[in-house]
Amino acid sequence: MSTAPDVLTEPLRLATLRNVFSVDLEDWHHLNCVDDTRYLLEALATAGVHATFFVLGKVAEREPALIRDIAAAGHEVATHGWSHTSLMLLTPDALRIELRRSCALLQSLCGRRPFGFRAPCFSIMQETLWALDVLIDEGFVYDSSIFPFAGRRYGLPSFPRTLVRVRRPAGSLIEAPLSTVHAYGRNWPVSGGGYFRLMPYRVIRRAIRTVNREHTPFIVYCHPYEFGPRILFHSARHSPFSWLGSRLDELKTNLFRPSMRRKFAALLHEGDFSSFAEVLPHEHA
Ligand SMILES: [Zn+2]
Numbered sequence: 001m002s003t004a005p006d007v008l009t010e011p012l013r014l015a016t017l018r019n020v021f022s023v024d025l026e027d028w029h030h031l032n033c034v035d036d037t038r039y040l041l042e043a044l045a046t047a048g049v050h051a052t053f054f055v056l057g058k059v060a061e062r063e064p065a066l067i068r069d070i071a072a073a074g075h076e077v078a079t080h081g082w083s084h085t086s087l088m089l090l091t092p093d094a095l096r097i098e099l100r101r102s103c104a105l106l107q108s109l110c111g112r113r114p115f116g117f118r119a120p121c122f123s124i125m126q127e128t129l130w131a132l133d134v135l136i137d138e139g140f141v142y143d144s145s146i147f148p149f150a151g152r153r154y155g156l157p158s159f160p161r162t163l164v165r166v167r168r169p170a171g172s173l174i175e176a177p178l179s180t181v182h183a184y185g186r187n188w189p190v191s192g193g194g195y196f197r198l199m200p201y202r203v204i205r206r207a208i209r210t211v212n213r214e215h216t217p218f219i220v221y222c223h224p225y226e227f228g229p230r231i232l233f234h235s236a237r238h239s240p241f242s243w244l245g246s247r248l249d250e251l252k253t254n255l256f257r258p259s260m261r262r263k264f265a266a267l268l269h270e271g272d273f274s275s276f277a278e279v280l281p282h283e284h285a
Pocket of ligand 1: 024026080084119120121
């Protein structure tokens with residue numbers, strides 16, 4: 001056993017090592033996610049890969065047919081909460097309400113209750129470790145919200161980089177941290193989203209091999225909007241200084257966007273990916 005900050009963890013070895021493909025299903029500001037999600041479903045079907053979709057409750061309420069189709073295609077439907085509010089802004093009771101509301105809706109659409117969670121903006125951090133207790137209390141089997149690196153907006157650099165079982169007084173759950181590689185004395189995020197946009201495909205492949213050599217599944221995350229052809233705009237800010245910040249954010253968000261479809265198609269065909277439901281121990285079955 002080892003101690004991450006205030007959390008007792010023990011390594012979890014899988015009998016068969018496979019990688020995990022996960023999608024955080026949400027809109028981009030006012031850009032509806034349906035068309036891009038349909039594209040992703042087709043790409044997954046072509047590659048014969050099952051993924052985990054962390055579905056936002058608000059999206060499921062508006063697009064029930066899409067969620068039913070995701071489940072019917074054999075993908076795992078897990079929850080991303082209801083309103084995409086960072087846990088930094090929620091109380092434990094407010095998180096509980098978000099989880100219960102989204103799980104009830106997803107269960108009514110898919111016929112089974114989700115047993116996995118990803119926090120909006122990877123917001124399980126030092127200040128929000130209480131969320132693990134709420135998840136255990138609400139019967140979740142696993143969480144995949146912790147990014148073990150020192151990020152500007154999120155991250156818990158002292159958390160283990162591998163799959164672990166988290167022990168708390170109320171019980172335990174599996175934590176599947178987003179993938180990082182350790183080099184030059186620190187952890188570097190390599191798990192998907194913007195990091196995949198910026199990394200050449202050969203670097204992504206090498207990162208997957210490095211993580212797998214540690215007997216750890218590589219956890220990929222992405223968002224439907226990352227596959228669309230449109231330029232993504234950030235909301236306008238008011239002062240000239242923050243206007244410049246918005247434009248820089250836009251540049252970062254759109255850089256190498258056209259490479260995403262190609263990179264993910266290659267990844268899906270050679271990465272041995274599946275959903276958390278199929279990769280983790282079957283205690284939830
Ligand atoms: Zn999200």
